[in-house]
Amino acid sequence: MGKRSRTRSGVSPLVVLGWSGAAALLIGAFFGAFAILNQTVYGPASFVERYLTAIADDDILTAASTPGVALDTDELAELGLPADTSRAMLRDGVIEAGPEDISVTVGEAQGDGVYAVTANYRVGTEIVETTFHVKRIAPLYGVLSRWAFAESPLAVMNVTVQHGSFFTVGENGLTLDTRATKSGEELTAFTQSAPYLVVAPAAYSLDFDDPLLHADDVDAVAAPGERADVVLDVQATDAFVERVQTKLDEHLAACAEQHVLQPAECPFGTYIDDRVTSEPKWSIANSPVVTLTPGDGAFELAQTQGVAHLSVEVQSLYDGTIEQHEEDVPFTISLTARIKPDGNIVVSLR
Incomplete structure (x- = not known):
């Protein structure tokens, strides 16, 4: 029988070849595992899905910190937005609803290394399809793929508050x-507007309600990379009207305390041809009822009628007789009402 060949170390070449093959298989499996991870967990589809899921979970801070989401000053300028565009809505607890029933597919790589990732999802009752563009960035540990949005999916919400x-x-x-x-x-x-950066896709609900002003809910869905215009119609509350009514009544009462035929800076007065022999006494028979509607620069009460009553003793210049003169004096009044920053109301009569 022939002698079996051995290496100088005493290990058979067949064993060495076996070890080498096993090592090659392990290395291949190792890199194969990374390849699978780069296609799945670390693939572009998973990157987009994680972003959408973060919004759905109301984890807005995570969504907003996703690579490629934030906009710098130059990017804001390209969008025609000021550098101080508000980011106040980029926080948890702001969205009304995020994307649900998410499914994601990846298209072919484009010439510049950007992948088109198409996502289908539902926001509220609306079914939406959006194509995101993502690009590779420096890999994790040198082997695991990392991605960033090639174009930020943030939306811009232009909020206009009419009359507030x-x-x-x-x-x-x-x-x-x-x-x-x-x-x-x-x-x-009197009407103010401002742009706000918001995560998208997401549904938002805006309103306003305080003791003096109220605006009904306005719902809006922000689409990735687009602009949404939201307009709130702010109106005076009953409490606001009541406070203006009180101020008007106080002003008219002060007018009535003036014992003259023509109270100064007041909407009513009269002339009497005969001799007045007693102090004129005024009272408000019917106070104008305040209703407030928005004007050009303030809430307004349009020309509204009231009635003042005059009681005074007069002597006839014709025959000298004295009688008690009672007269209802109609008048009209209008006003504007503004809310100061400290919450006080400024009423200007017209």
């Missing part, structure tokens, strides 16, 4: 002031 400046959004009741970054004459405008 404040609005409330989200289940936590976040109240924002559209004047926050303004100064000078811009602060005095």
